[in-house]
Amino acid sequence: MSKVAIRVEHLTFAWPGRPPVLKECSFSIPTGELWMLLGPNGSGKSTLLQLLSGALTYPKPLSGHLEINGRLGYVFQNPDHQLFMPTVGADVAFGLGAEPLTLVEIRQRVETALGQVGLSHMIRRPIHGLSGGQKQRVAVAGALARRAQVLLLDEPTALLDPDSQADLVQCIRQLVDQEGITALWVTHRLAELEWADGAIFLSEGQVRQQGSAQMVRQQIGQLFGA
Numbered sequence: 001m002s003k004v005a006i007r008v009e010h011l012t013f014a015w016p017g018r019p020p021v022l023k024e025c026s027f028s029i030p031t032g033e034l035w036m037l038l039g040p041n042g043s044g045k046s047t048l049l050q051l052l053s054g055a056l057t058y059p060k061p062l063s064g065h066l067e068i069n070g071r072l073g074y075v076f077q078n079p080d081h082q083l084f085m086p087t088v089g090a091d092v093a094f095g096l097g098a099e100p101l102t103l104v105e106i107r108q109r110v111e112t113a114l115g116q117v118g119l120s121h122m123i124r125r126p127i128h129g130l131s132g133g134q135k136q137r138v139a140v141a142g143a144l145a146r147r148a149q150v151l152l153l154d155e156p157t158a159l160l161d162p163d164s165q166a167d168l169v170q171c172i173r174q175l176v177d178q179e180g181i182t183a184l185w186v187t188h189r190l191a192e193l194e195w196a197d198g199a200i201f202l203s204e205g206q207v208r209q210q211g212s213a214q215m216v217r218q219q220i221g222q223l224f225g226a
C-alpha cells in the first residue's frame with residue numbers, strides 16, 4: 001500500500017447556495033497511523049469526512065483533490081444507525097453479502113474480525129443487549145470483515161460513557177499498531193489526542209494546525225486555554 005493513506009489537496013467545497021464550508025484544505029495522513037480531526041461545531045469536519053467516504057457525491061467540490069489509498073470503512077457516531085441484524089455475527093457478516101465468498105469463508109472473516117476487536121465470545125449475542133462501546137466495536141468489526149484498511153470514524157465516542165470511550169480508542173490504537181490500519185477519527189475530546197499519532201485542527205473550514213498529536217494539542221491549548 002502507498003505510504004500515504006489519505007491525501008487532501010487544496011479542497012474547497014460549498015453546500016448549494018452557501019459560502020464555502022471547506023476552504024483550500026490540504027493535509028496527508030500516513031498509512032498505519034491514527035489521526036484525530038478536531039474543530040469547533042460547524043467547522044466542516046463531518047462534511048470533510050462525507051467527502052472522503054465517497055458518500056457525498058453532489059455537489060462536487062469547487063476545487064481540489066482527494067485521494068484514499070486502501071479500502072474504506074466508516075463508523076458513525078450512533079451505532080444504531082449502522083447495525084441492522086439481530087445478532088453480532090449476523091451483523092458483521094451482513095456487509096459481505098455482495099462478495100463472492102463461501103459460507104466457510106464468511107464465517108472465517110466474521111470470526112477473525114470479531115477477534116481483532118476483542119468480541120469473539122459475543123458472536124451469537126443479540127445486538128440489542130450490547131453496550132454502546134460494544135456496538136461500536138461490532139461496527140468496526142464489520143468494516144474489518146470487508147477488509148477495510150482506512151477507517152473514517154465520525155465522533156465514535158460522542159454517545160459513550162467514559163469507560164467505553166477509553167475502550168474504543170484503545171481498540172482502534174491496537175488495530176493501527178497490529179494490523180496496519182489507518183484511522184481518521186473526528187472528536188471534540190482533547191483527551192483522545194493522547195492515543196493519536198497526529199492531528200488536524202479545522203476552524204471555519206480551514207486547516208489551522210496539523211502535525212504530531214502532541215504539538216496540535218499544545219497549540220489548541222495555547223489558543224483556547226484548554
Ligand SMILES: Nc1ncnc2c1ncn2[C@@H]1O[C@H](COP(=O)(O)OP(=O)(O)OP(=O)(O)O)[C@@H](O)[C@H]1O
Pocket residue numbers: 015016021039040041042043044045046047048
Ligand atoms: N447537508 C447539508 N446541507 C447544507 N448545509 C450543510 C449540510 N451539512 C452541513 N451543512 C453546513 O455545513 C457547515 C459545516 O457543517 P459540518 O457538519 O461539516 O461541521 P462539523 O464541524 O462536523 O460540526 P459538528 O462538530 O457540530 O458536527 C455548517 O454550517 C452546516 O450547517
